Amino acid sequence: MWRHDPRTLILRALLLDAAGQLLILGLILWMPSLLGWTIGGSNLEGQWGWLLFSLLLYPLLGWLFGSYTVLRWRRLTLPVLLQRLVITAAVSVLVVAVARWLINPADAVWLVYRRVQLVWMVALTGWALLVRLALRRGLLLHDTPRLLLLAQPNDIHTVLTAWRRVPHRQRLSPVDALRLQRRLDQPEQPLLVAVSSELRRDPSQRSLLESLEMRDPRVVRSVSVLSLFEQLQERLPPVLMGDVPFTYDDLPWAATFSVQAQLKRMADLLVAAVLLLLTAPFIAVAALLIWLQDRGPIFYSQQRSGWLGRPFTVLKLRTMSVQPADAPAEWTQVGDQRITAIGAVLRRVRLDELPQLLNVLNGEMSLIGPRPERPELEHQLERSIPHYRKRHWMRPGLSGWAQVCAPYASSIEDSDLKLSYDLYYLRHFSTWLDLVILFRTIKTVLKAGGR
Template sequence: MHDPRSLIIRALLLDGAGQLLILGFILWVPPLIGWSIGGSNLEGQGSWLLFSLLLYPFLGWLFGSYTVLRWRRLTLPVLFQRLGITAVVSVMVVAVVRWLINPDDSVWLVYRSVQLFWMLALTGWALLVRLALRRGLLLPESPRLLLLAQQNEIPTVLAAWQRVPHRQRLSPVDALRLRGRLERPEQPLLVAVSSEMRRDSSHCSLLESLEMRDPRVVRSVSVLRLFEQQQERLPPVFMGDISFTYEDLPWASTFSVQAQLKRLADLVVAALLLLITAPFMAAAALLIWIEDRGPVFYAQQRSGWLGRPFTVLKLRTMTVQPADAPAEWTQVGDQRITAVGAVLRRVRLDELPQLLSVLTGEMSLIGPRPERPELEQQLEQSIPHYRKRHWMRPGLSGWAQVCAPYASSIEDSDLKLSYDLYYLRHFSTWLDLVILFRTIKTVLKAGGR
């Protein structure tokens, strides 16, 4: 399975190339045949050209025309729908901006005929690009994923694998069948070998044979490494006792440049967000008070750095609970959520007061979400390696939040922990930016819960 982000980047670049080709066609072909669709030069069109070139990929990202590249199966109706919505909204946005700014008639890029031709041609191009990328025409062939494991291990591995939808199939294979495939490989193979299989001395020759194969055709990895590469998570059940220690983490160094940049970004961005969103928080606070005359804010104890408790402040989205009410998971359709609270949760506006905790250093913008101490006691007993998530400051958003559904059970928390552990192991400024943009997308689409 190809890296989903590399597929998206290729699609973005190819979409950009398509826009430039279409622009060239509009500039040069119609005059040759005596058909005027726009103009013959770009003088005075620079800002509108940049706006048009950036608008389409932004809306494509927002409406999911790039997300389909991550799916295991590419359904044509959904692809047509998402490309169509992107094109229609692009034309509408240009029309609205044109009406607001009212540019001179010489700005032909915003003509309706130009925009319609541009979007129709670009939609066709984008469709071909996505089909080609998914069928491997523009990429090397994706390897077949095989699992070499003992019979008692297979159900556990497959159950963990199937927790993440829209991924490549993982096929169990026994030693005899694998030897046959190695003799006649019909496509590249990526073989995940379980820990028990590696310890079985009767399979030493097979494992040695795997290691001696051309790695461009056949590669073998551990089960944990398979999840790390293909699903970008580290399921704790496969980590064993010493998968990594604090010293192995990217920011463990005292003078880590990326860690210092992260803290600086936390301070600058949190301060700016508080200034920009203050009017929205004030309006939300007023609506909360009007709805039931209850308190506007909700303070709660959470576990932070190394499990130390701290207080988070949120806009209240639930009915006022008794002080001695036990901690409960938030469920789909939870009756405790108020009407105003449901809206605030969808756009994540209720989380904004936590920016104060970012400024004080108790939280970061990006990191594992802080959990309630009373729930963590149960989670630590049920899920191995759970306390490792405390090796970093908790965050407003995180890799688990943008990759996994809302946690409402121990099983959901186990899934989210697998993403938190991946983030700890692979922390970087680039990954923080990926999380930030995916969080922005969730907010713009009101996809919170």
């Protein structure tokens, strides 16, 4: 493949981990006949449920503790990788031990024996380490293309600044026409050339662009700058969109009878209702703690911008000290002194957002979509960031692509970065992308990574 997106790397690591689990299990089964050394048993009769549990537990904990996330990093540090793999293995052994204690299976179920789990996890840790090092060094993938930028001098700084906003494993190197021609004549590795729109309109560059298009696409490819960001960073920087056509009719759900849009609304109603029922006890406990802390109001209502910018009222569990009614709208900063002790905990696990499930049921919000912003702040953002109002072409969401990919917005620059992810979501909305966002949101909640 030409583009090694993070999900491709993670999927390959997941499949290779599964293969390693089965290989190690096979060795444990065959070891008595090979070495005369018995660890567990010689067959799996009566323990298929435990086998499925063990096979699913390791990748689940690896996902939670970040042993797959390291594949996305710009630099892979061996101590951190080892730490995450060891934690994953140790917690896997612990969870199996707790499950064995609770269920108390028969002695014939040897998969849950401590020695079996220890041998399995130690061997699997070594296998997983080799898999991740091999994937990061490209040993199990096709050659990664060299990224080149062919643009007018006044565009290069803008593009490179946008590229560096997000940590990326691959470097984007600017080239002029002469240097590019030399690389085309003697390509040392596959090339992916991003060509700016202004340079494409330059008549003096026509012969070079035609030469690019006639190259073997397995070795050299050219794309627009915006396509490069779409493919490798999964976002659309507003500053680079310029006069690129991007209308409501281009969006995946614009069709009158969009099946995916209907599925999204049905999922919103079903999941929101189930979540409200399941989390009602947690909301009640949180409400009591909020009241006990300062005897102030439990809930906090606020005006937000929704579909086409129409204002609506969101309901949240209060996480800040009571503010005057005429207090101006402010960005929430790191270590914000307005956040209460209970509020800090609620924000980390995003429990304060749960009352907004009522907004989802009312049709004012969706589970997944651009996060709604306060109208007072949006007036400034609309003046400062091009294409900002396009995010209103979809119902706002409890979580979104920007929320799981970008840090918390506390400035116009942060909002510009988040908008780049919102615009990508608008153009690439799908049920699959919603599921990716949902699972990454669950991971944030489980790790208490909110803010």
